[in-house]
Structures are given as structure tokens and as C-alpha cells.
Amino acid sequence: MRTPRILTLSAFALALSLALPAQAANDADLAQIREQLKQMKENYEQRIAALENRLAQAESTASKAETVADKAEASASQAQAAAQQASQRPASANSFNPELSLILVGNYTNLSQDPNQRRLQGFMPSNGELLPAERSFNLGESELTFSGNINHLFRGTLILAIAPDNTLGxxxxxxxxxxxxxxxxxxxxRFFSSVGYLNDIHAHAWDFSNAPLPYQAFFGGQxxxxxxxxxxxxxxxxxxxxxxxxxxALSFPAADETRNKNGLMSGAVFAHVGGDLDVSNSWRAGLSYFYAEPNGRDYDDPLNDTTYSFSGSSKTWIADFVWKWAPNGDASRQNLKLQGEYFNQSEDGTLVYDVHGTALGTQSGSFNNRQSGFYAQAVYQFMPHWRIGYRYDQLYSGNPSFGHDPLTSEFPSLKDFNPKRxxxxxxxxxxxxxxxxxxYAQDKTRPEATDNQFWVxxxxxxxxxxxxxx
Amino acid sequence: MKRLYAIVLAVLLSAFVLPAHASLKIFATVPEWGALAQEIGGEQVKVYTATNGLQDPHRIDAKPSLIAQARSAQLVVATGAELEIGWLPVVIRESGNARIQPGQPGFFEAARYVTMLDIPAVLDRAHGDVHAGGNPHIQTDPRNLLKVGEALSARMAEIDPANAAAYQSGYKVFADKLRSAIARWEKEAAPLRGVPILVQHRAFPYLQNWLGLKEIGSLEPKPGVEASSAYLAEILAQQAVQPAKMVIRPAYQYDTPSLWISERAKIPAVTLPFTIGGTPEAKDLFSLYEDTIRRLLKGWQG
Known part of the structure; x- marks a missing residue:
């Protein structure tokens, strides 16, 4: 405020000096003028002071208003933040509950052959489900998943499967x-092994209704x-x-479930590599190895009412490959998925067999065999929501070697055959x-019949x- | 077996010994956040954008390449509000990267910093593919970029304190430029205020809120649910009573429904870029809105 005041005064002085003639006047006049000047000066000074005062007041009001506005703004933004937080805030402690999801599956099947006669000729029964299990209406496995972060270090998952026969797994x-x-x-x-490609994917996310033949033959499904x-x-x-x-390991080819020992039972190693070729094409390939030492792995031969038991080592190699194409990386309209896996399983050990009702009694002999199989499939989404797919499966049973005493006639279900589907x-x-x-599947997994399987x-x-x- | 251990150990060691990258590595889920991080970070950041403008952000595959990129990222910038729920959780979990796990400073969700619209009152999948946290397409209002950018620059500074000043000034330069652009755009788009429109997917509530467009119908009876021809006929009938000036769709969606309506209702079908790369003109965050407004004005003029 100092500067304007000085300016005003000097402007005033300048105006005066210009206005007043610079000639000599008499003393009385001079004194009068001086007195007038003094009065004017005082007068102006008073008015300036009053103005200054008013200005200062106005300024402080303005700054007060500004503060109030600031405060209002702050409280508004606080309110907004609070409102936003409130809308995001969990309603209750329930919000800490795990994520829950439920899968419901069911089907209707029409099979041209009796499902009870089904088997993979040339392969030891893996006790896995040879789906579809039954004719007509069937409930699939209902899956209940709980999952959530336990804390900042761990995440927990529980997946329960309720089987159609009312058992919980x-x-x-x-x-x-x-x-x-x-x-x-x-x-x-408990988890599904990450060997291969399909193994750790749950059945409801598969592109076909049942597992490929190599999975059924070599892993009992999964x-x-x-x-x-x-x-x-x-x-x-x-x-x-x-x-x-x-x-x-919980399934074929291991028999660990009943094993009574400390330390290692079964083990697996795997490697996966993948990437993008361009924005539309991506891929993943893998190589896996699974080792188990089944001890007393029993199975019943459906063809001649015999119980067998295998003990030894089981080694499985898997090569897997997946290729996905989606125009410009957008899979929502069209996409193509190519997928294939190759299995190679070799088993070496002893086989104990017991033919009921014959004079042979319990016999045993060395056993080794190398079997393989593959599947290849293509699934194409040709328009939004609609996909079509084709899969080819084939297994090679190999020729089992029974050591010094070949008794091929005693092993009708192991007689060599290459199942196809x-x-x-x-x-x-x-x-x-x-x-x-x-x-629809055309199932040629045993020599005597082709099973035409339809299912919805x-x-x-x-x-x-x-x-x-x- | 011993040799295998030796190889694994050697690979592991090499991972630790390799010199750390000087720049901040950012994994952005969608192009708009990638561009925003680049605007703020400039030379200090290396941005990887997981998707492009023509991909449906709801439906992305957790591809191996994404997991590999997430492995080395220091910061994941996602939209949040469940937009990436179908793939990002898997990518983050599989990455084995502790820095980018939810709850860590390296995990940034843009939707937390803006006022969400369309928060459903009732959560029921019978209402379509609704997002519990509100509509996640927040980038269609450029004013949201200011809020997100401010929070993002602070987060970048937190993770990379050595370049904190650069991020703050990077944000300031960007924000100043954006503010004046917004003022310009608002002036240009003034004629659009109150203009009735149809949308193919409810992707634009933030844009509508910004420019004052009036959505009078959606070609999806429920979010993410495709229209039946009966439903489209209904929309068409409504057009006689309450005519819309145009029908808009995000570029990543296919054009059949909006063209169907456009042809019969004789209104223009307007494709909006939705994000960077959605149209050839939308090259960065500025041309994105310029192109959006240009296309809307063109549609409005008929």
C-alpha cells in the first residue's frame, strides 16, 4: 500500500506545482496558500487513510472468503472421498470370506455299445473313468471352489467335487x-500336477466333454x-x-495312496516355453517327466476274471504344444486353438497274477513294456459364442515282455492293439x-466293436x- | 542330478548378477494407462502395454508373453473395477513377482482414484456382466486422466524415489497441457450437450457425463448380452417416439448391431476409438479425445 500512497502524493504535488504560478506573491497570500495547502494535504491524507483502511478490510474479507471456499472445497473432496470409500467399504466381516464359485455339469448320452464292456485294449486298466460312464441322463461332478488370499504371503484354494453318487471328494x-x-x-x-498341458486344467474348462485317450490310459484321467x-x-x-x-501321486500309474514309507514317493519335472509370434498368434510348448514306483498296483482283468498286481518303476514323458490364433489378439469374435500332446510311458518290474478257478495259483514274472499315445485337436470359434472342434486320439500298446515265461494267453487284455478315437x-x-x-465320438478302443457316442x-x-x- | 542343480544355480545367479535396468519397468494393461505412464515418466520409464486398442479388454488370454513381461515389471498399472478380472490375477500370480502383487506399491488400479459411475445397486448375474465396482471404462472422460495421473505420478515417485522430481514435473507438464486441451474440447463439443444417442455397449457413461450426451438406449439388453432381433426391433420402435441422433460403439466391438439400427433408423453409426489405437487417428491421449469429438460432431451433423 506504500507505493500507491507515495504515487498519489507525488502526483498531487506535481499537479500542484504545475497548477501554481511560480511567481513571487505577497507574504499574506503565501501564508494563506500555505495554510490551504496544509489543509488540503491533511484532508487528502485523511481520505487516503480511510481508503486504505477500507481496502485492507476488503482484502481481509476476500482472503477470508477464499479460506472459506478452500475449506468448502476440501470438505467437498473429503465428502467425495468418504462417499467413495463408503461405497467401496465392505458391508461386513463377510467380505473377508473366500471367493466362492460353483460349477454344475450334467449330460445326456446315447451309446451304441454297452459302457460296461468298454476298455482300452492293450493297456492295464488305469481305474480312471472311461467317460461317458453311463447311458441316458447323468449328472456330472458338481464342483465347489473356495479361494482367497490368506494374507499377504499366501493364497488358499479348496475345490470339492460332489460326485453324482453323492460322494464328496x-x-x-x-x-x-x-x-x-x-x-x-x-x-x-493337493493339486493337479502341472505336467503336460491339460492336466492342471479342470474338466469344466476342457474343450471336449471327456479327457483325451492318453490321459485316460497313462494317468487314469488326470x-x-x-x-x-x-x-x-x-x-x-x-x-x-x-x-x-x-x-x-493319487492316480495311475502310481500306487502311492496305500504306500507306507517316509520320504519321496513320486516326482515330476517340467519345463514350459512360450511367447507371441505376432499380435494374432501365441503359443506354448512343454516337456514333462513323471516318475513313480508303484508297489502292488492291482487291477482286475475284465476279460478273464483275473487279478494282477504290478510292482516296479514307471516313467512317463510328455511333450505338449498349444497354439492360439485370434485376429489382432481379440478372441471375442473368432479364434482358433490347436493343441496336441504326446505321451510315452515305460514300465519295468514284476507282475503277480492270480487266475481264479485254475490250478495255476499265484504266479509272478518280470514285466516290461513301453507304450505311447497322442491326441491332436483343433477348436475354432467361427462366430461369437459358437465353436466347433475336432480331436483325434491314438494309443500304441506296444508288445509287453513277460520275462522268461511268456504267458500271453493269460493276459488277454494286454494283447497288443492300437485304440483310436x-x-x-x-x-x-x-x-x-x-x-x-x-x-459325437467314434470310439475304437477295443477290437470287437466301434462305439458311437453322442452326448449333450x-x-x-x-x-x-x-x-x-x- | 548334481549337474542339473549346478545349471539351475548358475541360471539363478545370473539373474541376480545381471545389472538392474536403469528405467522403471511398467506393465500397463490397456493402452491409455501405458500412454499416461509414458507421459509422466518420459525417458525414465519403459512401458509395456499388454493389449491394443482393438482388443476387448474384458476378454484377454493370460498368454505366456504377458506372464513373462509381468515377471520383470516394477509397476502394474491396471484399470481395476474388475475390468481385467478374467486374466490379470492369473498373470500376476504366475509371474512370481512379489512387487506387483495386489496390496503392494507395484500394483496400481486407476479406478480407485476417480468417482465411479453405474455402481449397481443389486448384484445379480441375471442383470448381465455387471461390475460390482461400477463401470470400468473411466478413460472416456479426460478429466479422469488428471486424477489418475496425479495418483500415478505419486506412485511412480514412491517406487522410484530417485526420479521423483521428474515424475512430478512430468505430470505437471502433462496436466497443464491436458487442462487447456479439455477447455478447448469442451468448447468444441458444446453442441453435443443434450444430444440423444444410442450405445451399442454401455462403454461410455463417463464420456456422456463429460460432454452431456444423453443415452436413451443400449443395443445390449443387459451388459455383455447380445441383442436379439426382437430387442433391436423394440429399440427401433422407440426411435419413432424418442429419436436418437446417432448410435455409438467402441471400436473393438463388431459393428453389426449398430449398423443394423443405423440403416433402419436412418441415423449415423459412429465408431469411437475408445482408447489409443482404436482408430488410426487416435495415436496418443490427446488425439484420442480429439478424434472422439470430431467423430461425434460428424455424427451429430448427420
Whole structure:
């Protein structure tokens, strides 16, 4: 305020000096003028002071108003933040409950052959379900999933399978690490082994209604484990992952469930590599190895009422490959998925066999065999919500060697044969929560008959929106 | 077996010994956040964008390449509000990267910093593919970029304190430029205020809120649910009573439903870029809105 005042005064002085004639005047006049000048000066000074005062007042009011406005703004933004938080805030402690999801599956099947006569000729029965299990209407496995973060370190998952015969099974019950870092992931509990491609994908997410033949022949459908898994993802732009599993394997070819020993039972190692070719094409390939030492793995031969028991070593190699195409990386309209896996299983040990009702009694001999098989499939989404797929499966039974005393006639179900199957499917997926599938398979898994299998299947998914693997 | 251990150990060691990258590695789920991080970070950041403008952001595959990129990222910038729920959780879990797990500073969700619209009052899948947290397509209102950018620059500074000043000034330069652009765009788009429109997918509530467009119908009876021809006929009948000026769709969606309506109702079908790369003109965050407004004005003029 100082500057304007000085300016005003000097302007005033200047105006005066210009206005007043600079000639000499008499003293009385001079005194009068001086007096007038003084009065004027005082007068102006008073008015300036008053103005200054008013200005200062106005200024302080303005700044007050500004403060008030600031405060209002702050409280408004606080209110907004509070409102937003309130809308995001969980309603109750229930919000800490795990994510819940439910899968409902059911089907209608029409089989030209008796499903009770079905077998994979040339292969030891893996005791896995040879789906479809029954004719006509069937309920599939209902799957109930609970999952959630345990804390900042671990995530837990429980997947229960309720079988149509009202039995409850634990498909998965495991925890995995969240923040081990440096590409490491650890998992422990019950889980599906990460060997191959399809093995750790749940049945409801498969592209066909049943497992490929190699999975049925070599893993009894799907290889489950109670154990630990460690994986490491290499740094770099190309996906390269290696993993190792040590476990009590829950299915064929192992027989760990009844094993009574400390330490290692079955183990697996695997490596996966993958990447993008361009924006439309991506792929993943893998190589896996599974080792088990089945001890007393029993099976019944459906053809001649005999019980067998195998003990020895079982080694399985798997090579898998997946290729996905989606124009410009957008799979919502059209996409194509090519997938194939090759299995090679060799077993070496002794076979104990007991032919009921004959004079032979219990016999045993050395046994070794190398068997293999593959499947290849293509699934094409030709328009939104509609897909069509074809799969070809083939198995090679090999020629089992029974050591010094070949008794091939005693092993009718192991007589060499190469089972084959052609499968066609079309499915409709209105959204990611529901799917209907029509599937036809021409099943040539035994020499005496071809089974024409039709089935209609529904898969419904409720609850938490689970993310899917590649 | 011993040799195998030796190889694994050697690979592991090499991973630790390799020099750390100087720049902040950012994994952006969608192009708009990738561009925003680049605007803020400039030379200090290396941005990987997981998707392009013509991909449906709801439906992305958890591809091996994405997992590999997430493995080395220091910061994941996602939209949140369940937009990426079908794939990002898997990518993050499989990455084995502790820094980017939800709850860590390296996990950033843009939707947390803006006022969400369309928060459903009732959560029921019978209402279609609704998002519990509200409509996740927040990037269609550029004013949201200011809020997200401010929070993002602070987060980048937190993760990479050495370049904190650069991020703050990067954001300031960007925000100033964006603010004046927004003022310009608002002026240009003034004629669009109150214009009735149809949308093919409810992808634009934030854009409508910004420019004052009036949505009078959606070609999806429920979010993510495709229209039956009966439903489209209904929309067409409504057009006689309450005519819309145009029908808009995000570029990643196929054009059949909006063209169907456009042809019969004799209104223009307008394709909006939705994000960077959605149209050839939408090359960055500025041309994205410029092109959006240009196309809307063109549609409005008929």
C-alpha cells in the first residue's frame, strides 16, 4: 500500500506545482496558500487513510472468503472421498470370506455299445473313468471352489467335487505363495500336477466333454497329487518356466495312496516355453517327466476274471504344444486353438497274477513294456459364442515282455492293439458363465466293436469370476 | 542330478548378477494407462502395454508373453473395477513377482482414484456382466486422466524415489497441457450437450457425463448380452417416439448391431476409438479425445 500512497502524493504535488504560478506573491497570500495547502494535504491524507483502511478490510474479507471456499472445497473432496470409500467399504466381516464359485455339469448320452464292456485294449486298466460312464441322463461332478488370499504371503484354494453318487471328494486343497519374488512360486497340498498341458486344467474348462485317450490310459484321467510343487519363471521377454513336484501321486500309474514309507514317493519335472509370434498368434510348448514306483498296483482283468498286481518303476514323458490364433489378439469374435500332446510311458518290474478257478495259483514274472499315445485337436470359434472342434486320439500298446515265461494267453487284455478315437463337438457359450455342448465320438478302443457316442452336456458356472489359464 | 542343480544355480545367479535396468519397468494393461505412464515418466520409464486398442479388454488370454513381461515389471498399472478380472490375477500370480502383487506399491488400479459411475445397486448375474465396482471404462472422460495421473505420478515417485522430481514435473507438464486441451474440447463439443444417442455397449457413461450426451438406449439388453432381433426391433420402435441422433460403439466391438439400427433408423453409426489405437487417428491421449469429438460432431451433423 506504500507505493500507491507515495504515487498519489507525488502526483498531487506535481499537479500542484504545475497548477501554481511560480511567481513571487505577497507574504499574506503565501501564508494563506500555505495554510490551504496544509489543509488540503491533511484532508487528502485523511481520505487516503480511510481508503486504505477500507481496502485492507476488503482484502481481509476476500482472503477470508477464499479460506472459506478452500475449506468448502476440501470438505467437498473429503465428502467425495468418504462417499467413495463408503461405497467401496465392505458391508461386513463377510467380505473377508473366500471367493466362492460353483460349477454344475450334467449330460445326456446315447451309446451304441454297452459302457460296461468298454476298455482300452492293450493297456492295464488305469481305474480312471472311461467317460461317458453311463447311458441316458447323468449328472456330472458338481464342483465347489473356495479361494482367497490368506494374507499377504499366501493364497488358499479348496475345490470339492460332489460326485453324482453323492460322494464328496477333495479335488484340490492347497496354498500357494504370493510374494516369493524372483519368479518363484511354491504350492503345497493337493493339486493337479502341472505336467503336460491339460492336466492342471479342470474338466469344466476342457474343450471336449471327456479327457483325451492318453490321459485316460497313462494317468487314469488326470494326475492328482498330495505334495509340493516349486516353479521358477526365468527373467526375460520369452516365457520360460521350470518346475519340480514331489508328492504322493493319487492316480495311475502310481500306487502311492496305500504306500507306507517316509520320504519321496513320486516326482515330476517340467519345463514350459512360450511367447507371441505376432499380435494374432501365441503359443506354448512343454516337456514333462513323471516318475513313480508303484508297489502292488492291482487291477482286475475284465476279460478273464483275473487279478494282477504290478510292482516296479514307471516313467512317463510328455511333450505338449498349444497354439492360439485370434485376429489382432481379440478372441471375442473368432479364434482358433490347436493343441496336441504326446505321451510315452515305460514300465519295468514284476507282475503277480492270480487266475481264479485254475490250478495255476499265484504266479509272478518280470514285466516290461513301453507304450505311447497322442491326441491332436483343433477348436475354432467361427462366430461369437459358437465353436466347433475336432480331436483325434491314438494309443500304441506296444508288445509287453513277460520275462522268461511268456504267458500271453493269460493276459488277454494286454494283447497288443492300437485304440483310436475321432471326436467332433460343437458348443454354444452365451457368456462366460454357461456353455452347452453337443459331442459325437467314434470310439475304437477295443477290437470287437466301434462305439458311437453322442452326448449333450451343460456346464454352468456361478459366483466368483475365476480367471482362466492360457 | 548334481549337474542339473549346478545349471539351475548358475541360471539363478545370473539373474541376480545381471545389472538392474536403469528405467522403471511398467506393465500397463490397456493402452491409455501405458500412454499416461509414458507421459509422466518420459525417458525414465519403459512401458509395456499388454493389449491394443482393438482388443476387448474384458476378454484377454493370460498368454505366456504377458506372464513373462509381468515377471520383470516394477509397476502394474491396471484399470481395476474388475475390468481385467478374467486374466490379470492369473498373470500376476504366475509371474512370481512379489512387487506387483495386489496390496503392494507395484500394483496400481486407476479406478480407485476417480468417482465411479453405474455402481449397481443389486448384484445379480441375471442383470448381465455387471461390475460390482461400477463401470470400468473411466478413460472416456479426460478429466479422469488428471486424477489418475496425479495418483500415478505419486506412485511412480514412491517406487522410484530417485526420479521423483521428474515424475512430478512430468505430470505437471502433462496436466497443464491436458487442462487447456479439455477447455478447448469442451468448447468444441458444446453442441453435443443434450444430444440423444444410442450405445451399442454401455462403454461410455463417463464420456456422456463429460460432454452431456444423453443415452436413451443400449443395443445390449443387459451388459455383455447380445441383442436379439426382437430387442433391436423394440429399440427401433422407440426411435419413432424418442429419436436418437446417432448410435455409438467402441471400436473393438463388431459393428453389426449398430449398423443394423443405423440403416433402419436412418441415423449415423459412429465408431469411437475408445482408447489409443482404436482408430488410426487416435495415436496418443490427446488425439484420442480429439478424434472422439470430431467423430461425434460428424455424427451429430448427420
Amino acid at each position: 477333495v479335488e484340490e486343497a492347497n496354498f500357494q505363495t504370493l510374494g516369493l519374488g524372483n519368479g518363484f512360486n511354491l504350492k503345497a497340498g 494326475l492328482g497329487m498330495d505334495g509340493v510343487q516349486a516353479r521358477w519363471l526365468a527373467p526375460g521377454d520369452t516365457y520360460f518356466e521350470v518346475g519340480v513336484e514331489a508328492a504322493r 475321432n471326436t467332433l463337438m460343437v458348443d454354444w457359450t452365451p457368456d462366460e458363465f454357461s456353455r452347452f455342448r453337443l459331442q 452336456q451343460y456346464i454352468m458356472s456361478l459366483g466368483a469370476h475365476g480367471a482362466h489359464k492360457y
